Each structure stands twice: as C-alpha cells, then as structure tokens.
Amino acid sequence: MQPLLVIKKENADSERQVNKLNKNSEQKAIVKVVLCIILFGSIFQLQAQDKMPFDQGKKYVLANVLVNGKISYNQQTVVTFAGLEKGQQITVPGEETSNAIKKLGKLGLFSDIDFYVNKVEGDSIWLDLDIVELPKLSEVKFQGVKKGKTEGLIKDNELTKGKIVNENLITTTKNYIENKYKKDGYFNTKVFIKTIPDTTDGNQVKMLVNIDKGDKLKISKINFEGNDKFTDAKLRGAMKNTKQINRIRIFKASKFIKDKYQEDLTSIVEKYKEKGYRDARIISDSVFLNQKKSKLAINIKVEEGKKYRFGDIKFLGNSVYSDQLLSRIVGIKKGDTYNGVLLEKRIADKSKPDGEDITNLYQNNGYLFSNVNAVEVKTANDTIDFEIRIVEGPIAYFNNITVVGNDKTNDRVIYRELRTQPGQKYSKEDLVRTIREIGQLGFFDPEAIDPKFKNVDPAAGTVDIEYNVVEKGSSQIELQGGYGGGGFIGTLGLSFNNFSVRNIFKKEAYKPLPMGDGQKLSLRLQASSFFQTYSLSFSEPWLGGKKPIQFSSSLSHSKQFLYSGNSSNVDRSKSFNITSLSIGIAKRLTIPDDFFVFSSSASFQYYDLNNYNTGLFTFGDGASRNLAYTLGLSRNNKGVNPIFPTSGSEFSVSAKFTLPYSLFNGIDYANLENQKEFKLRYKENAGYTTVPTSSGEIAQVGDYLQETAPGSGVYQTVGQNFDIATADRAKVDQQKFNWLEYYKLKFKADWYTRIAGTQSKALVLRALGEFGYLGAYNSARGLVPFERFFVGGDGLANFSLDGREVVQLRGYPNQSLSNQDGATVYNKFSLELRYPLTLKAAASIYILSFVEAGSSYDTFKEYNPFVLQRSAGFGLRVFMPAFGLLGIDFAHGFDAVPGFTNPNGWETHFIIGQQF
Secondary structure, eight states: OOOSEEEEEOOOOHHHHHHHTTSOHHHHHHHHHHHHHHHHHTOOBOOOOSOOOOOTTOEEEEEEEEEESSOSSOHHHHHHHHTOOTTOEEESSSHHHHHHHHHHHHTTOEEEEEEEEEEEETTEEEEEEEEEEOOEEEEEEEESSOHHHHHHHHHHHTOOTTOBOOHHHHHHHHHHHHHHHHHTTOTTOEEEEEEEEOTTSTTEEEEEEEEEOOOOOOEEEEEEESOSSSOHHHHHHHOSSOOOOOSSOOSSOOOOOHHHHHHHHHHHHHHHHHTTOTTOEEEEEEEEEOTTSSSEEEEEEEEOOOOOEEEEEEEESOSSSOHHHHHHHHOOOTTSBOOHHHHHHHHOOTTOTTOSSHHHHHHTTTOTTOEEEEEEEEEETTEEEEEEEEEOOOOOEEEEEEEEOOSSSOHHHHHTTOSOOTTSBOOHHHHHHHHHHHHHTSSBOGGGOEEEEEEEETTTTEEEEEEEOOBOOOOEEEEEEEEETTEEEEEEEEEEEEEOGGGTTOGGGOSSSOBOSOEEEEEEEEEOSSEEEEEEEEEESSGGGTSOEEEEEEEEEEEEEEEETTTTEEEEEEEEEEEEEEEEEEEEOOSSOTTEEEEEEEEEEEEEEESOOOSSOSOSSEEEEEEEEEEEEEEEOOOSOSSSOOSOEEEEEEEEEOOOGGGTSOOOTTSGGGGOEEEEEEEETTEEEEEEEEGGGTTTTTTTEEESSTTOOOEEEOSSSEEEEEOSSHHHHHHHTSBOOOEEEEEEEEEEEEEEEOSSSEEEEEEEEEEEEEEOSOTTTOOOSSSOEEEOBSSOOSOOSSOOEEEOBTTSOTTTTSOTTOBSEEEEEEEEEEEEEEEOSSOEEEEEEEEEEEEEESSGGGOOTTSOEEEEEEEEEEEETTTEEEEEEEEEEOSOOTTOOSOOEEEEEEEESOOO
16 A cells, blocks of 8 residues: 655665764754754655545544554554554644654654554544664774773763764764863864674664874963063963973973863963952963974963052941951951952952851851952052942841762761751851761762752742762772781771661661661781781761760780791791770860860780790780770861862870879889899700799809899809800899880871862872870889880881881881881971872872971980981872772982981882871
8 A cells, every 4th residue: 555645754764874974064964954844844745646535634533553664662662752642633744743753853762753644544544653763882993092091981971882873972972082182182183983884783883983183282382472570480380271391390281271271361360460460461362383383382462551559448238247357357458459369369269168258257157148249449540449348138047958869878877967957047167067077978979069059048048958979989898918027918808987787687788788877897807927917896986876976996816926037937836916905985076166076095905925035025925914095186177088188187196094003013113123033054964954043042053153244134154064044034024014004195287288279180288297205104114115116118017916006207118217126206297299180989099299207216315306317209099999098109218227327219118008
C-alpha cells in the first residue's frame, strides 16, 4: 500500500548524518536553520498517489502507531515519549503530530523522525513512525598526545562506550581540548574530530580525535608605554598570571591565558589606584607573535593621570554605629594619598570573607540587608571628598537550616557543628565559621562546601541557608614495606575516620563498615624479623552527643628481640616488651574564645626487659613503669581545608608529668651509688664459681678487687684467678627506674599566611617553631632513659619502643642530631612555601620549598638556640583519602652531623602518614 500522507522531520539517514557531523561550520549552520524551520514550523509534505477520501484538518481517532526503523528501544516506549496514545483524537496534520516530533527531537537520540499516514477507515487513522537512531560511540582514539593523557581526556569529556554521538558532543569535545591546551601555553592548538562507522555494528561509530598542539608559546616580552610613575618591572609585577620568560622564577610559568590576561590588565589599573592615580587607564594593548613567530609579545599603553589625595569622608544613614567607630574601621585620614583599592577593602573586602570592614561589621550583627557604598561627592584640584552611604535595613534571622549531599555522614554529626541555628540573628561570621567547622571534619571536600541562600525575605527579616557538601573517602589504608633499622619492615594500617560504634551489631549498616557517626577507629600492625608492634585506638569527638567533649583511648603492645646490625643476627632469647594504655578527654572552651581546647590524659606504659643488654638501657633484666598525666592547651583556627590551610594558626603547649616518687618512697638516691653489687668469678679447673660482694666488703676481698683510682667507682681484679662477670649499675638503675619520675614540657606554634593567589590556587607561607624539655624532680635520681627527643631526618620513627619522640629535621640522617640515648632539650624553626597543583577530593597535591634549622642538647646548661643545624630543600605532597599523606623531600644539610666535620649534603626523605 502506498502512503497517503507523509509528515516529516527532514534529516539525512544515519550514514549521511555521521558524514554531516564532519562538514564545515557554514554547512552545519545552514542545516541547523533548515531543521529548526522544519521541526518547529511543522512543514508537511502531502503525497496523494491513490485517490482516496481524506479530509485535512478533520479530527480522527488514533487507532495505532507502528514504529519502523532500526532502533534499540521498545516501540511502545518510543510512542510514550512522543506523547501519543491509542484512542486520542488528533488532527492530521495538526498540533499533536507536531508536538510528538518536538518531544522526540528534544531527546537527542534520533536523526530522522518521519510520520506516515498508513490507513484511514471512517473516523480512525493509522500512523507509521519511521525513526533513525543517532549512532553510539564504540571506541575513541587520540592522536598527537601521549597515551597517559588520553584517560583524562576521555573522563573529562565523558567519551564512554555507548555515548550518543551528535554534533553537540563533537563540538564541546573539540572546544574543551583546545581550551585545555591553550591554558597550558599551546596557543595554536587545533583539534580535528572524525567519526567512522563501526562495521561490527550498523549503528555505532568510532571517533578519531587528532590533536595538533603546535608549539608551546611563551611570552618573550611585556612592554609598556606611557608609564612615568612606575617602571616596567613594577607594572609587570602587578600582573599575577601573565609573566614574561624568567629562568629564575619557579612557581609561575610564562604562558598566555586570555581570561587571566584581562584580569592582569585590571590589576595594572589597581596598582595605580593604590598609589593615588585614580584616573589611570589602559589605552590600548596588543598580543602578537614575535618576528621568529616562536614566542608571544605584549604591548600595553597606559595613561597615568595625576595623583590625588583623600579629602573629607562623611558617613550618611548610620544609626547603629557611630561615625567614630566607622572612621576607625576605614582607617583613612584627610590628606592621605588616594588609594581606591584600600577604600574598597575597608567598605567590603571581597578577598577575605572574615575581613575587618564596614560591610562585615553590619552583617556580623544581623544586618544581612545592609548596603554600604562610597560615593565621590567633590573633587577640588587633587583632593577628593567622599560620602559613605549606608542603608542599614532590618535585622535578619536564620530560618530553616539544611544540609544536602551527605550520603554517608549522619545529619546530627554535621548539625552539631553548625554555628547558624534557626531563630538566631544572622551573622556572616558564624556562616564562615560553620564552613570551616564542616571542612575540619575531614569527611567532605572542603573546596566544595557551598552555603546557598534560600527564601531571602526582607519583609519578614528571614533567610534560609542550605549547606551543600560533597562526601569524600574518609577511611584510609596504610600498606607499605621497606628497609629500615637494619631489616625489612612491613606495615598494615586501617583507619576508619567516620566510624559508627552504635551500629556495629546492625547487619544492614555494613557498607562495607558501619559509618556516619564521626568516630575514629584505627588499627595498625608493624613487623620485621626482630620486632612487632600492634596498636588499637578509638576517639569520639562528642562524648554523650550533647557537648564538644572528645574522648580518646589507645592500646598497644610492642616486642623487640636483640638485633645485631653487624651480623644481622636476631637473638630471640633476649627481648624487650612494652604494653601501653592511654585515655584522654578534650573540651572546647569559650574563654578567651571558642578556638581554644583544654585536654587531659592519663597513660601507663609497662617496660619489660629480659636479658636485653644494650647501650640504650642501663639494666638488661627487670621492668619499668611509666604512669603519667598530661595537660594541654591549644588554639586552632586554621583555614577551611585541613590538608592545605591558607590562613590561621595553631598553638599548643603541654605538660606531661609523673608523681614525685622520690619524696615518699624512702630511697636515698644520693647514696644509692655506694650500694653497688659486684660478682666475681673464680677460675678453678676451667669452671667458675660466682662470689657476690658489695662495696662494704671490699676491704675483706681486697686481695681480689680494687678501684682503678680512688673514688672512681671502677674496679678491677687482682691476681689471675679472678675476673669480673658484672660490675655495672644494673641493680642500682633498676631501683631508680622501677617507677619513672620526670616532667616534660612542649610548645609548638604554626602559622599560615596566604601571600598571593585565590583560595584554591594560593601561595602559602607556613612558619613553624617547636621547643621541648625533659626534666627531673630529683637531681640525685637523674633523668630517665625513656621519653627523650631524637632530632633529624624524615620524622618517621618506624618503631618507638622507649617512648621517644622523633622530631623531623630534613637534610640529615634519621635521628642523627641527637646522641645515642636521645636528648633532653630540643628546638626547631621552619619556613615553608606551599603551592597547590590540585585540591580535588580524589587527590590533593601541592609542592613546597623550605628552610629549617634545629638542634638537640643533652642538658639545659648546653642549650643555645642560636647554634643550630640548618637545611633547605623542596618536596611534593600527595593526599589521597584512601591512603593518607604521601610525599618526598630533597634536602641539603649545610652543617655537619655531630662527630663529623664536613657538611652533610643532600638527603632524600620519603614521607608517609605525617601531619600536614
């Protein structure tokens, strides 16, 4: 049967559609116009080859729609998408078929959409729908780039198998790749995309992307014209992102990015405004290839104008705050050199959400709807008078506060950190603080936290806030192996940073583990051929769920066998065990402010030595006990991102101390040295008989034992029949260190300052200072052989069996700046420049350079903060949620290690799991 009526959306068949995608832009534009006219104008073609009664414009009942063509969708699904139903009344041609074509066209799945009138019987009509699906992507190949780059391009453009290939996909892919490489300095990048039918499947195509990056064009020269007040160098310095070639500069590449270049032109004008030249402007600028066409050159012509000064500054409309207070915030006096940039910052500092400006003064006290503007009212000669006009508006209150995007973390964990509560007076300061607190949790991408203002109602004086968050992996796994301490060391660690203890008995909560309550559970196993360490720790940041009181606890056990570094032998008959237990409480304070935290903890360590004689310990058999109490006070207001803070600081001071046992245990430590016990071995018939003696019996055994010098405390045998088996301080020191007696003081200050750039691309200076001191209550009892400081190296202890604290000082071998038994005093100073390469949730990466200095001392009398070992270097840090912090540093030690005379030179340090 011949079709009676054809209602068509004109298009080529699938093969011609694929070819059409590769035509030039002019042809594509013409095709688009034609398609739009046909689609939305509902142009119909009538083919009446058989004379049959047919009334155009008549209402018919739709009897059926038969879908024809090679499609992968169910026929009824297509009809449903078209909005047609059996039994409905339609006009042919008419609005119903026109709308059906539009709906199917908007899906972006089909290249041809044709309606045919197949049959008419009475008031019933049968339609055929012929459609051709757009081809799908089966494979994509890249030419002109390295294989390692293709995965990122495929991911960024979502070129996955089965993706519908249409003109929009090809255009957006082309534009994205060209812009990406232009940002990297490949100014002439060209991308050509071709699609080829896949012979294995009639409706699939292969995509071939040819990338011609061209040469990487750097900026050879930036020239200025018309500048008398500032040199070319100073104006080039104002351009933060567009730089000419300089081999010394490290952090900024010389590349041309159009958007950044426009920002830099504005920065040049602002540079003039900061120095009083209000009328300065860019007259013209040009970017061109140099004569060799291998580099770019830029010419900028400026008009400086004359220099101005501030005149009178008056305030209008302020009833809440006095003129005197507002004047102090502005901080500009009559006669000061005009600085338009400074005035804008004192009105509203856009670079600092928590800046000290007039807008924040109002918004921190409820005046969300306030408006502050500085207006020039008079210019006389070189003096400008201003009026700062203020519209205070009504006080606003928070209404509905919601959080979206937390798929794993329970609502209550986030809501308890919010500083913005329903019914509370609006405060921008509280809003900014809330963003910081959410970021500091570590469960969300700090760069993606976005507070959205909803239902802002000036009449009612209310505003709703919706915090949008993006979950990131909070659990970490540590799996590493390497050589250290003379042997292979393997480590397995698991850290669950958003754990939920209350759900451990709920089967449905294991996805794969019960998560969402903000608790932290860590397990760690470390072992080698001669030691093993096992540890378990748990912390709850809101004990009881009502107040920010953190509870923490830990349990660990270590076992080490005597190891000979020279022969690599392990003697398992000689061992040293430590069992540790600690429990602590930390509470957030409100005075002086709520950034302060007071903490206290109790800890107990049991040291058990079994025939373990080394230079580190003064007794080889016996036990020591360490019951200590620690008090700490800290203040932490570091920026939103705990991995890469750009502002703020962290200060901490702590005191760890034991009971003063020597005051009440009845032992005379001053005379304990005179209670040595010696053991003589009598040689007889190739055997030995032990003869115990004491210093009080020396007169009786004077024939066998005598001091090498009067009062030296060192004895030797007399004659050939005796020798000394042991004549050491073991028994005395076992009495001294049965219960450890000491106190330890520590201080640390850490500052972060953003020098340049935005929040996500900031050059940050970190300044760090540390000090530690280990002291004794009783000088006769002396300092304990545990709890000491070991300075030098990467700061990784590998294993710490004696309570030692390992202090990082790069550029020197590990623990090389302290003696074998450790130091009782240390200090360290460090400056570090950091710049982020990416701060995405999947991985945060930043590079750094540093200078640092430090040293350790055996006694406080030897302490000299100006005699230090110095170093400098550079490094890289990578933080991935699943693995924690990884990094590498290359450092040069400028001074000699104690015991050597030459500077130490270069050291390479691998960083795993350290603090940021």
